[in-house]
Amino acid sequence: GAVVSQHPSRVICKSGTSVKIECRSLDFQATTMFWYRQFPKQSLMLMATSNEGSKATYEQGVEKDKFLINHASLTLSTLTVTSAHPEDSSFYICSAASITGYSPLHFGNGTRLTVT
Amino acid sequence: TQLLEQSPQFLSIQEGENLTVYCNSSSVFSSLQWYRQEPGEGPVLLVTVVTGGEVKKLKRLTFQFGDARKDSSLHITAAQPGDTGLYLCAGAGDNYGQNFVFGPGTRLSVLP
Numbered sequence: 001g002a003v004v005s006q007h008p009s010r011v012i013c014k015s016g017t018s019v020k021i022e023c024r025s026l027d028f029q030a031t032t033m034f035w036y037r038q039f040p041k042q043s044l045m046l047m048a049t050s051n052e053g054s055k056a057t058y059e060q061g062v063e064k065d066k067f068l069i070n071h072a073s074l075t076l077s078t079l080t081v082t083s084a085h086p087e088d089s090s091f092y093i094c095s096a097a098s099i100t101g102y103s104p105l106h107f108g109n110g111t112r113l114t115v116t
Numbered sequence: 117t118q119l120l121e122q123s124p125q126f127l128s129i130q131e132g133e134n135l136t137v138y139c140n141s142s143s144v145f146s147s148l149q150w151y152r153q154e155p156g157e158g159p160v161l162l163v164t165v166v167t168g169g170e171v172k173k174l175k176r177l178t179f180q181f182g183d184a185r186k187d188s189s190l191h192i193t194a195a196q197p198g199d200t201g202l203y204l205c206a207g208a209g210d211n212y213g214q215n216f217v218f219g220p221g222t223r224l225s226v227l228p
Contacts, residue, residue: 006158034216043204043221044159093158097216104149105206105216107158 003027004096006108013084013115021079021111023094029074030096034105035067038091050077084115119143120207120219128225132194137222139205140187145217146208148188150179153202153221162190195226 003026013019023033031052036044048069049057056069066088068080077096081088091112095105120141129135139148147166151159163172165181165188172179176199178191192199205219 004158041223043202044218046216046218091156095158104147104161104164104208105151105159106161107151109158110156112156 004094004106004108006094006111008111009109010112011114013113015085015115016083018080018082019084019113021081021092021094021113023077023079023096023108025075025096025098025106028096028098030077030098031074033071033077033094033096035069035077035079036093036095038093038110044093047079052077081113084113086115089113089115120205120217122203122205122219122222124222125220126223126225128227129195131196131226131228133226135192135195135224137190137192137203137224138187139189139207139219141207141217142186143207143209143217144185146185148181148185148208149206150188150190151204151206153204154200159202159204192224195224197226197228200224200226 005024005026007022011019033050035047037047038044046059047062050069050071052071052074058064071077091110093110095107097105123138147164149164150162152162153159163179168183168185170181176193180189203222207217
């Protein structure tokens with residue numbers, strides 16, 4: 001089955017530093033990848049849609065200069081949390097869909113970010 | 117804006133009981149997926165339904181897509197503690213993985 005790899009699974013960083021999270025589709029090509037944030041015991045909140053070769057589309061209320069997204073290839077998208085603050089601590093998840101019709105989303109295992 | 121509602125949002129049952137989770141919308145979806153998520157992990161795809169009225173079975177799980185493709189249900193027979201998790205439905209507004217909308221989730225706890 002389709003596999004999405006997300007790295008790192010856990011990261012602890014100091015306030016003011018930047019953190020990069022990678023999302024890779026291992027056995028399929030994904031022109032579009034999605035980045036979510038999930039608060040404890042809640043559903044997924046879409047942050048942005050990452051399009052290969054073009055600028056990401058951000059959801060309302062998500063700062064594009066804070067959460068930098070790069071989708072340089074059909075198998076890799078990165079999310080960089082810049083100048084992280086404790087309120088950025090959360091569970092970040094990526095997903096990808098292949099370009100074939102009726103394709104479901106395949107999710108990475110998430111990244112637990114803790115900003116101290 | 118397409119919205120999905122799920123009910124119930126929380127459910128705690130004893131092992132061996134049956135349960136049904138509902139996913140409803142006023143919008144039509146080209147497909148609908150059900151996922152299960154365990155704490156600290158990403159959601160795992162359970163099923164995709166595409167055709168109105170479609171019924172799919174996955175062992176003790178039965179999924180149904182409404183005739184009008186606006187709603188879906190997940191029925192679990194003889195629930196087991198391993199079924200515990202957050203169940204998410206997600207509707208796709210088109211065929212190519214764009215415009216996915218997630219429901220708020222149903223948190224299921226199956227007690228031994």
